[in-house]
Amino acid sequence: MRRGLALVTVVLCAVAGCASVPSGSQVIGGRITNHQQPIDDPYVRVIPVGPGRDWDPGKIITAFQAASGSFDGPNGDHKVAREYLACGGCWQPGISTVVYDRMEQTSVQIGGAHASVTVEVDQLGRIGSDGQYIADSHRFKATYQLRQDAQKQWRISWLPQELLLSRNDVNRAFRTLDLYFFSPDPQVKALVPNPVFIPMVNRTWLSQQLVKQLLGGPTTWLRGAGVRTDFPGGTQLRRLDISGGVATVDLSRQARSGDLRNMSIQLMWTLRQLREVDQLKLEIEGKPVQVPGVGGTVQSASVWSGYNPDGQGDAPRGWVRTADGRLARLDSSVPQVLLPKLRVSQPAISYDARQVAAVSKSGDTVTVTDMTTGATRVVLHAKLAGGRFCKPSWDSRGNVWAVESNSHGSRLWEITSGTTKIAVDGWTLAPYPVRALRISRDGTRAAAIVQMGQVSQVQLGRVDRAPTGGLQAEGFIAINSDLSAALDLTWRDADHLAVIGATDSNPSPLLYDVPVGGGTIQPMVGPGGDMKAVAAYPGAPLLVAQHVSSPQPLDNVCWLSDKYGEWKCYDRTSAPAYPG
């Protein structure tokens, strides 16, 4: 009897234990979900609505403008906005997109069953049908024709073919992503990013469009730089499926004749920008293909990390110029002077950190110094009247680029293998003074600050060979119309610049992150003083040279410690440099 009672108690306790949650346990690590959801990084869309009853033409146009900011419908073809049109097919907004800042309706004329509305916008730039953004700020005028339909409702019967989107619409509805291509020089292993604007119809559409654009080749602008793509002409995307971190790309049969390795590299680098993609599985005509050098059909991103457009290996040390003009390396809290005899101004370090190119104090000669031997050679003298060199720039092949400018124009020089100087013939910026020029690591693009009248603009150009065989630097386009007074710039990585500059709305110079694709610039917190120069290298802290006036006037170079998010400075230094 007593034993029975004890048993009942034990059972009851056990049952009660089942119904309770643990009040203590071991510490368990790991995420609850095993792979990243495609939802992360949420996006927001507007909910467009069709026209209301008895709206006047002005309201119709305003509402149409607002509704056309939504890429709704199965292919992002503005299904709802088309309800405002009298004709469904008369509007093909794929041609180009006008990005504007402010819009106003300047005139509304109504005559019987017809009306016309004129709209004026402050254009910032245009996004081409290939996704390339070109900053081009001017006033743009668009006229809309309307007519009344059978129910006496106003509908748009004629309209400009461009899609007019406000800057905010573009920020919301577009994503800037890079397409990756091979550098024209087969010796250079790094990929060249080609930033494009793709409308965010939805996540799957975005990723499909990204691959389609990659298959379609570089934008017309970058095509001029001669970048290589390994997808044979006519290759189509049959299917793209992203699940569990693996992107399965199914290409049409034309892809058989392409180099599987190179196609995989381009696909992987392009697709890994999407957070949900970690691995790639390449298929041709539905059959998985084995890519040479990869075990299994699923390739992980790390296999192709050697093609990083930002280069590989550890971030190099930064260099500065000390107060007495010597070159010092930032090894510890005190800059280390390595060559006591060398005096430099505006030093530029080669990618192998063996040579340093510098401009003489007067600014009219360029010298190259071998850092192992300490031997210095003067390689370039100014040719223009009153010509001054700005800071030279190295490319990854070991060539030095230097631009010489006076108040009327500029000339570009290339110094190959440290000795031979070549004047670059196809230099489209020749009529303008150039304040800074930096060649991208892959050697295909050049970022420059161009003085155009009162405005010093950030422009991006191509470096390539003319059909005649001579070098040329051409195709310069403005990438931003906000920055009106740029002082210095550097490449942060393959598709971002760090620029010290001022905007119209904020005249004091700030540090900006500028995507070369034309996306929105982001101000960064600077060290606080009067900024003069900036140096950057992927993975290394940003170096900013500044002048502080209190407590005493002083030049220093500061670096952003990523540990504490604060600026640390080396007093009495200037002219910061990283290899490049």
Next chain:
Amino acid sequence: MRIPLKASTRRGLSVIRRLARAALGATQARWRRSIRVRVVTTTLVVSAIVVAVLGVFLMQQITNALLEAKERAALLQLDDGVGIAQGRLATGPSDPETLNDVVTTLARRSGTAGLYEVILIDDRDPGINGFSSNAIKPDSVPARLRLQVERAPASNPYRTYGRLSYDDGTSTAGLIVGAKVNAYQIYYLFPLTQERQSLVVVQRTLFGVGAALMLLLAAIASLVTRQVVIPVRLAAQSAERLAAGRLEERMKVRGEDDLARLATSFNDMAANLQEKIVQLEELSKVQRQFVSDVSHELRTPLTTIRIAADVLYEAREDFDPLTSRSAELLQSQLERFEGLLADLLEISRYDAGAATLDAESIDVRELVLRAVGDTEDLAERKGSKIVQQLPGEATMAEVDRRRVERILRNLLVNAVEHGEGKDIVVSVAADRDAVAIAVRDHGCGLRPGEAHMVFDRFWRADPARARTTGGTGLGLSISKEDARLHGGWLQAWGEPDQGCQFRLSLPRVAGAELRGSPLPLVPPEVELRRAPYAELKLEADA
């Protein structure tokens, strides 16, 4: 409409049907015969019902608890969001960019797992009806909820369940909560995928556990019934064996439980029974011995009496009529006495198991002829004629000549005595294994039930008349024993005023087992008359 089937299909179908019927029959038979099958099936059915009811109840409880928790969390999240939105939108009508920012902020708070989607409705700007996060379609907010939220005072939350539809055409069940902030409506849409998954896991577990429980219960029931049924089955077997005459059969007694008690009492019963039967056997043995002894003892004095009576009988003419009559009576009753004594001795020989078969191969017809010859005189006196129906060829059989002659003589005498002067038919027939001899008379016959009693010792239909006909009442008993000694049958048929037929069937080979008889027991003409058609026919003839 019936679709004509191919012959092969039809055949296949019929085979299936037959198999199914056989299976059903087998199942029914098992159900009827086996307690265990019944108990296990009942347990299975009952436990299945209990488990199903319990499972449904549990499932409901868990679903409710899960959804309640979800609703609470959703309302808290919405509260949070409404607070943030109120902070940002407090300063009068806001431009689309602020709204966009608010939605982005709220959507960011949903986390990387995409806990919920946000929809902000703002119907004051032409062309735009608000903002939505990610791929959610604005029509995922049901009209009934929108109506409520629109009408309600600010920041009163409402919730409902509905389907969340997405741009890519998929949709899932979801919880939608909403509230009004200034002139705007904010909706949070929670997909219930996680909850569904949890419920599926719970459901699967419940199914598994339920099935396991059912099987376990069935196994327990099977085990328990097995423990009960096996002793019962053993008891049944023992009882069967006991019934078959194996009196030494006993059950094993294990333990002290009810079944052990059953075994003990069964054994007690068997022991008592055995004791009684042994006692009875002893008793009858003693009696038989007594009869045999008495018969033997009587023989010697009887011989002496017989000699004396013979002398008296020879000299009866010399006596006065009364004395002479007495001598005659003495003579005849002595003959009867001798016969009775002979019969008694014969019977007691059987009882003692001392009767032996002296078989030889003989033509049965010859035996019949001889027996008929012996009784012909008597028949003539009674006015009966004996008709013989014998087969044309010899019908050989291994029989004991003396015993079969005795049987036939007895049957014939009986037939003559009870035949009321009518014809007597003796027929013989044979097949591969057996021979049969039937004696048919048309006398007074037998009343129902007497057909078996005629073979009892000292049984007579009319005891009073018996004295005159002079039978001992032992004749048929001895004949029956004789037939049995051959491994044959002696059977009687009779109906009042229809006469009798006695049939003797014997195996052709001594000691072989008899399976059937070449002659019918009931005379064919009687059998025919009994059949309804035959009656009709008779009437028609008349």
